[in-house]
Amino acid sequence: DAKTTQPNSMESNEEEPVHLPCNHSTISGTDYIHWYRQLPSQGPEYVIHGLTSNVNNRMASLAIAEDRKSSTLILHRATLRDAAVYYCILRPHLNTGTASKLTFGTGTRLQVTL
Amino acid sequence: NAGVTQTPKFQVLKTGQSMTLQCAQDMNHEYMSWYRQDPGMGLRLIHYSVGAGITDQGEVPNGYNVSRSTTEDFPLRLLSAAPSQTSVYFCASSYRPYTEAFFGQGTRLTVV
Numbered sequence: 001d002a003k004t005t006q007p008n009s010m011e012s013n014e015e016e017p018v019h020l021p022c023n024h025s026t027i028s029g030t031d032y033i034h035w036y037r038q039l040p041s042q043g044p045e046y047v048i049h050g051l052t053s054n055v056n057n058r059m060a061s062l063a064i065a066e067d068r069k070s071s072t073l074i075l076h077r078a079t080l081r082d083a084a085v086y087y088c089i090l091r092p093h094l095n096t097g098t099a100s101k102l103t104f105g106t107g108t109r110l111q112v113t114l
Numbered sequence: 115n116a117g118v119t120q121t122p123k124f125q126v127l128k129t130g131q132s133m134t135l136q137c138a139q140d141m142n143h144e145y146m147s148w149y150r151q152d153p154g155m156g157l158r159l160i161h162y163s164v165g166a167g168i169t170d171q172g173e174v175p176n177g178y179n180v181s182r183s184t185t186e187d188f189p190l191r192l193l194s195a196a197p198s199q200t201s202v203y204f205c206a207s208s209y210r211p212y213t214e215a216f217f218g219q220g221t222r223l224t225v226v
Contacts, residue, residue: 032212036215042220043204043206043218043219043220044204044215045217046214046215046216049214087156091212092212093212094212095210095212097164097170097211098211099212100147100162100208100211101147101172102147102157102159102206104149104156104158106154106155106156107156
């Protein structure tokens with residue numbers, strides 16, 4: 001499986017934008033970049049995913065480098081409720097059972113302060 | 115719409131006891147998985163299923179059994195609990211293998 005590298009932790013002030021980086025230099029052509037987050041004492045929650053183009057949804061934006069070897073999750077205005085561990089995961093866009101597996105690293109722990 | 119429901123939320127077992135962790139989803143998803151999460155670590159895949167009657171092993175399957183008799187349910191059985199199985203267990207489901215995965219709230223298991 002292709003590997004991702006994320007910083008262990010980041011801090012942000014409330015109401016400021018947050019850019020969470022992820023390196024994935026061995027990404028393959030069929031891999032989508034997915035982001036999940038895990039709030040304290042909860043199960044992981046889907047945030048966003050993309051292939052090549054930048055993506056936006058109600059939770060966040062995903063900026064993908066042109067060579068696809070890195071990406072950045074952008075939270076436009078961090079709130080205290082965004083304090084969580086954020087996981088960057090590569091998933092092959094294949095209709096096979098093994099593609100359903102999510103390989104979680106240790107993620108980035110985001111702290112948000114007032 | 116309940117999503118993915120796990121029961122129980124908390125459980126304490128003695129070494130050697132057996133038990134079943136329940137997972138049910140009401141989204142008609144074919145793909146379901148079980149993960150465990152140890153302190154300070156990411157989730158690791160135990161077993162997964164691509165539909166009723168079809169299961170396969172994940173990264174850490176030893177000591178666990180699964181079966182999938184219906185689309186909705188995917189129970190995880192601990193055959194003879196060991197302290198090393200103390201962990202938080204998460205069940206997940208998705209419509210397709212590459213689509214958004216929905217997770218349950220987890221079962222915190224302690225084996226003493």
